[in-house]
Amino acid sequence: MKRTMIFAGLATLCVAGTAAAQDPRLARRLDPQTLGAVEALIDSARTAGIPTEPLADRALEWALKKRTAEQIIGSVRKRAAQLGAAKAALFPASDGEILAGADALGWGVPESTLAELRRVRSGSELTIPISVLADLIGRGVAVDTASAVVIALARTAMRDTDMIKFRQTVERDIALGSLPAAATATRAEAAGDNLTNAGAQAPSNGTPRAPNIPSPRPPIKP
Amino acid sequence: MSELDDLMIARVARELRKPERIDPAFDGRVMAEIRAGRSPHEGRSAWQWLVRPRSFQLSPLGGFGLAGAMAAAMLLAVSLGDAPSDAPSPQGMVATEPTLVTPVSNVGSAPTMQTVQTVQFVFRAPSAHSVALVGDFNDWDGDATPLRPAAGGLWTVTVPLTAGRYTYTFVVDGERWMADPSAPPAPPDDVGRPSSVVTIGEAAP
Numbered sequence: 555m556k557r558t559m560i561f562a563g564l565a566t567l568c569v570a571g572t573a574a575a576q577d578p579r580l581a582r583r584l585d586p587q588t589l590g591a592v593e594a595l596i597d598s599a600r601t602a603g604i605p606t607e608p609l610a611d612r613a614l615e616w617a618l619k620k621r622t623a624e625q626i627i628g629s630v631r632k633r634a635a636q637l638g639a640a641k642a643a644l645f646p647a648s649d650g651e652i653l654a655g656a657d658a659l660g661w662g663v664p665e666s667t668l669a670e671l672r673r674v675r676s677g678s679e680l681t682i683p684i685s686v687l688a689d690l691i692g693r694g695v696a697v698d699t700a701s702a703v704v705i706a707l708a709r710t711a712m713r714d715t716d717m718i719k720f721r722q723t724v725e726r727d728i729a730l731g732s733l734p735a736a737a738t739a740t741r742a743e744a745a746g747d748n749l750t751n752a753g754a755q756a757p758s759n760g761t762p763r764a765p766n767i768p769s770p771r772p773p774i775k776p
Numbered sequence: 777m778s779e780l781d782d783l784m785i786a787r788v789a790r791e792l793r794k795p796e797r798i799d800p801a802f803d804g805r806v807m808a809e810i811r812a813g814r815s816p817h818e819g820r821s822a823w824q825w826l827v828r829p830r831s832f833q834l835s836p837l838g839g840f841g842l843a844g845a846m847a848a849a850m851l852l853a854v855s856l857g858d859a860p861s862d863a864p865s866p867q868g869m870v871a872t873e874p875t876l877v878t879p880v881s882n883v884g885s886a887p888t889m890q891t892v893q894t895v896q897f898v899f900r901a902p903s904a905h906s907v908a909l910v911g912d913f914n915d916w917d918g919d920a921t922p923l924r925p926a927a928g929g930l931w932t933v934t935v936p937l938t939a940g941r942y943t944y945t946f947v948v949d950g951e952r953w954m955a956d957p958s959a960p961p962a963p964p965d966d967v968g969r970p971s972s973v974v975t976i977g978e979a980a981p
Contacts, residue, residue, distance in 0.1 A: 579915050607912075614916040615943070619953070619969050629965070653941050657973065660963030685941055685975040689960035692973075714977050725960070 577610055584613065588623040595630050604637045605649040608656070636660055643668035650681035658684050661691040667701040675708050682714035683707070686721045693725055694734040703742045712745065720745050891939050893976050897946075899956065902929025904948045909933055911944025911971075918947055939978045945971040 640655030643665040690700040727737035914920040923931035955970035962971040
């Protein structure tokens with residue numbers, strides 16, 4: 555009898571501990587089977603030092619979109635893999651950098667591009683440049699062109715605010731009918747000229763340097 | 777009072793009645809200063825005028841006006857800060873309002889400054905009965921952030937966001953998922969329901 559009570563107490567503690575570890579947002583929105591799988595993925599990510607909030611967000615997003623359990627779990631697993639790859643490519647990286655890097659990878663940016671960005675701007679926050687890279691590709695700029703331009707701009711001392719303005723002007727040009735690659739190259743050249751004229755200095759050796767902007771590629775015919 | 781005390785008082789009074797011997801040139805120096813019109817504290821007068829306490833009266837309405845002017849000045853000063861954001865063009869569907877920098881204290885760490893930006897989300901849906909904003913910032917809760925109808929078929933809502941990258945979308949009439957046409961799209965999600973992203977940068981040091 556005494557042994558039974560001890561087991562019952564331990565089981566209660568385990569259940570209480572599990573419940574305490576659960577994210578109440580997920581517990582409200584996911585069925586028990588999906589919740590268990592997602593929590594396991596989140597625990598693994600936490601152990602690996604990967605930000606877990608984007609995983610919870612992804613599960614909540616797909617739950618709201620009324621996806622099946624398999625789809626939700628698969629999407630969270632894919633997101634965790636992207637976050638892990640971004641972390642490895644950008645190491646050391648902040649949570650913001652990892653999240654932006656995962657989005658960039660989701661658009662097809664190779665991990666080597668993220669690593670190159672980290673190399674040219676070691677010690678600097680990269681959330682905005684990586685976000686601009688992902689957003690340009692989302693607007694239709696080819697991965698190679700966007701990667702080359704953002705890396706070139708990152709070599710300069712372009713501030714984050716200017717990087718965002720650059721992206722906005724490219725988006726405006728595209729909205730007005732320019733080809734994405736042409737708009738990106740033209741605006742990047744202008745940004746490089748402005749940086750050079752302003753005496754912007756590269757963080758590495760202090761020498762003013764205009765970005766080496768790639769020529770726009772002809773559009774690929776469908 | 778004893779006789780001894782009387783003698784002591786008389787001696788003190790006698791000393792006090794003696795005339796004070798003054799430098800013969802003293803009067804001349806005083807009159808020269810007066811004629812020159814200089815105050816002996818002239819160098820400190822401006823400072824004294826500044827630091828001298830004064831009282832003034834202010835009506836309640838005037839007090840509110842003064843407080844409002846101070847708040848507007850503070851907002852203007854802070855809005856000139858350098859926190860990068862997805863501030864769009866005037867035609868954009870996502871607009872950024874003045875930046876507020878608020879202290880945020882994390883348990884177990886030193887207090888840090890975190891940028892909070894009030895971002896206005898605008899969506900045009902003239903025939904919609906309801907529009908909701910769902911995203912990473914509200915746990916994808918369809919009831920958390922409804923948009924309010926405005927003129928011209930526009931729907932708007934403002935959301936305070938800290939620095940970060942957020943995925944979001946609009947839900948029209950509770951069933952149609954619409955990406956923000958003025959914002960960059962999120963990577964495709966394999967299920968054909970598009971989303972958008974907004975990035976809020978850290979405040980410049």
